[in-house]
Amino acid sequence: MKLTIKNWTGVATWRWVANDDNCGICRMPFDGCCPDCKLPGDDCPLVWGQCSHCFHMHCIVKWLQSQPVNQQCPMCRQGWKFNNK
């Protein structure tokens, strides 16, 4: 082989696998972050419920704190359970 790769620098972009473009709680896009954060990504992660809805972690935590009893998904009103894929 007269031509071989010595090294290769690839580039990839990542985004959240979400079933919607925007967070159902704060309405900000998932590519951005929740209103309390400045930077999207690891600093403002997404979390999924077992109902398959997802939110900014900061948004759903706040939501759940405001619902002492009957913690439900704000989208489908099923009981909220974190889905730890």
Next chain:
Amino acid sequence: MSRHVSKIGDPSPLKRLDEPQISKKIRLEIEVDENMSDNSPDRNRRANFSNVNGVNRNLNIHSVKPTTKKLIIKNFKSEPKLPDDYNETTWKKLSSAVIAIQQSKPNEYLLEELYQAVGNMCSHKMASELYKNLFELIDAHVRSNIEKFKTETMDRLLFLKKMNDTWQSHCNQMIMIRGIFLCLDRTYVLQNPNISSIWDMGLDLFRKYFMLHTLVQTRVVEGLLMLIEQERQGDKVDRILLKSLLRMLTDLQIYNKAFEQKFLQSTERLYAAEGQRLMQELEVPEFLAHVDKRIHEENERVLHYLDSSTKYQLIHTVEKQLLSEHINNILQKGLDNLLEENRLHDLSLLYQLFSRVKNGLQELCHAFNAFIKKQGRTIVIDPEKDKTMVQELLDFKDAMDNIVASCFKKNEMFSNSLKEAFEHFINQRTNKPAELIAKFVDSKLRAGNKEATEEELERLLDKIMVLFRFIHGKDVFEAFYKKDLAKRLLVGKSASVDAEKSMLSKLKQECGGGFTSKLEGMFKDMELSKDINVAFKQHLNINTPELMPLDMTVNILTMGYWPTYLPMDVTLPAQMVKFQDIFKEFYLSKHNGRKLQWQPTLGHCVLKARFKAGQKELVVSLFQTLVILLFNESDEHGFEYIKAATNIEDGELRRTLQSLACGKARVLNKIPKGREIEDNDKFKFNNDFVNKLFRIKINQIQMKETTEEQKATEERVFQDRQYQIDAAIVRIMKMRKTLSHNLLISELLGQLKFPVKPSDLKKRIESLIDRDYMERDKDNSNQYNYVA
């Protein structure tokens, strides 16, 4: 006595220097007086007295208290009897002495004797008559002296000289006469407030006849004006004569009325005409130099012979006729040239002169501002000059800063005006200056820029920041800056991490953390990617030791930070696909809930290539890699085959082939030759490739950035603005719950950091109402309510 004479009437304090030369006798009198009035509250008297040197018209004899007078009389207790004809014989002596003085003849009596005689007469109540006799004698002499000039027809200068001689003799004579009659001043004059001192009497008489004979007075004044005019025309004149005669007018207290007014009028006439004429004849720098010279000369005139009270009006007249009247002309005719040609010396002079006249600096500042706006506009407005715009802006700013600092005395009015002007003109062209400033920074931060040392680069960045500060659409700058920063980071083309960080912190300082958070995110992604790649290499070693090795590094970008890249599907060789899949699996196992999108447009490789002449390393893009690798299978491929095999988008592929076969380093040969890539072209591996370098970078042929890519960036800025407007509206409405249209607009204009039109805001509000973020109030259509 002659040394005294030259100082007569000189009001300057310098005269005190002559004090020791006052005759001992006068000095003695003064001291006696002082002792005798010890109880008097009038302690300033001695100061007054010495101030006028004992010969001055201002001698304030009448202010001495009556107690003093009594004391003086007590000093002469025994009164000797005098012969009956004492008055007559003594006056004979005295008058002959006075006449001798007046005729400059030797005196036949001892001064001591005469002085004593006056004393005797004063103490024997003959003072009044003595004063009257003396008055008549002096009156007659002064009258005849002045009347002589009535019929004089001599030349003006000679006339002036003669008048000066007469005046000087008058003063000399009066000093001598007063020396003899001092007792009269000390007693009789002191006791009678309406009687002038002998010196003053002399002046009064001189003034009386001088004024009476208008012709004489006019000839003197006109003579003086003539001399001054000759001097103004550049001739040498007798300044001592001028000074002496002007002092005469001052001493006679007619300086103002008889001379000054006419002098100022003639000054005004002269300079009004001269100003008009020279404004036409001279270029502005010469004109300014001339004005400066004139002001200097007139100051000299005050210093050398004019009364200092004339100074203010004189200089004001010159300034008014030579400057105030021509402010606009000077600025219109000359300022632009001086600024363009950076004539610092002339600009300093201009500033210095204009600071003398009312509104001068305001007008100068105004014209300076207008110049910057006009000149600056030509730099930014012409698309032909885009290549040099930023450098020209930097140079222009440097030049104007320098002028404010070195010519305009760092005057804040000017430096503020300079800023205002820059901000004004730089925003005359929307977006372009912001874009070009971003690109300029890129060119300086990119590797291979070896023009500058770290310190020079730092200083340059600071200057760039000054320009950046003027830009209204800072988001346009950010978008282009980000695009370039991405290239520098991803292709490893950044010249210096320190410089990058420094620029970032400058931007942060200028615009706040919100502005730079995404840029910082990009740096953070690069850091994180390093860690991921280290972990990935370990992972490969442990899990897939059998895999054919490929040195793969992946930069993982967070979508929100980076410019948006269009995904492009291409066909990779099996080995690369394998590595991509392994990496993807590895990455997603570490990061839940994410998906990865490969960005082949951003990838690059180093290839090892064997040519006849030996092995080389080629630094190439991923697209170039895909094309070149095809030539392992066969030495020759057609365009259509390459297109099918790589699946690279048509335009992109043509550019890639151009770079490999038509650029500087041709590793492929195109058949037939030619610049454009045609569908039927064939490409052959160039086995004869030679290059003096071992590692060769084959540049991608850039897409025409000026059109497509740049439009895309602008479009992104536009969309981002829409998004920011939406977010701001929602934020404000969420906080206020209900708000009138106008208040909402004004809050928005306060919050948004880019130029927006109210009509655009209205569109966004409508859109948010459609999307149920807010609603129009049912009762008041001008009011909005937040919808929770």
